[in-house]
Amino acid sequence: xxxxxxxxxxxxxxxxxxxAPLMVNGERLVDRAVRVLREGGCDEIFVVLGAWQGExxxxxxxxxxxxxxxxxxxxxAGLETILNNNRVTGVLVTLVDLVGVTPACVRAVxxxxxxxxxxxxxxxxxxxxxxxxxxxxxxxxEIKGDLGARAYLRGRKDIxxxxxxxxxxxxxxxxxEDLAARQQDPAAEN
Numbered sequence: 528x529x530x531x532x533x534x535x536x537x538x539x540x541x542x543x544x545x546x547a548p549l550m551v552n553g554e555r556l557v558d559r560a561v562r563v564l565r566e567g568g569c570d571e572i573f574v575v576l577g578a579w580q581g582e583x584x585x586x587x588x589x590x591x592x593x594x595x596x597x598x599x600x601x602x603x604a605g606l607e608t609i610l611n612n613n614r615v616t617g618v619l620v621t622l623v624d625l626v627g628v629t630p631a632c633v634r635a636v637x638x639x640x641x642x643x644x645x646x647x648x649x650x651x652x653x654x655x656x657x658x659x660x661x662x663x664x665x666x667x668x669e670i671k672g673d674l675g676a677r678a679y680l681r682g683r684k685d686i687x688x689x690x691x692x693x694x695x696x697x698x699x700x701x702x703x704e705d706l707a708a709r710q711q712d713p714a715a716e717n
Contacts, residue, residue, distance in 0.1 A: 536577030567633020
């Protein structure tokens with residue numbers, strides 16, 4: 528079973544507010560991320576919250592008490608929870624503010640053979656990222672600060688990259704301008 532993991536614990540410091548509860552095209556970012564993972568084929572969804580905490584339907588909430596230390600701590604909190612779930616064989620990781628990641632992007636990464644699969648957009652690595660459960664202990668051992676899985680993935684020859692720019696994009700929402708642009712973007716409605 529492939530689980531989905533949404534990292535949504537940050538304070539949105541550049542934006543001035545947490546991103547998870549923001550509305551884009553009538554849907555909270557956190558709800559959209561859960562929906563996209565579910566529609567893309569993830570069997571169980573985990574959402575890591577921290578700066579903002581609230582109700583989110585159709586998922587398991589993981590609270591990161593150390594969210595202020597950076598995204599790495601959120602990835603660690605989520606992966607530790609998933610590692611203890613006997614039903615999960617792999618995990619698909621994404622960020623809450625990537626409204627250009629579509630269900631088709633999720634499905635493509637899930638379906639791509641390989642234990643470590645990274646979506647690319649115009650040749651640049653992005654999300655979602657598929658991790659076979661066998662890699663989680665080593666990834667958890669490498670997480671420090673805000674680096675997440677980058678240290679573990681750097682230089683590995685067994686990573687499969689899959690180009691998805693024809694299915695979506697990897698632009699995040701960091702500023703009020705980004706948010707306003709995404710409100711007008713039909714791609715964000717998928």
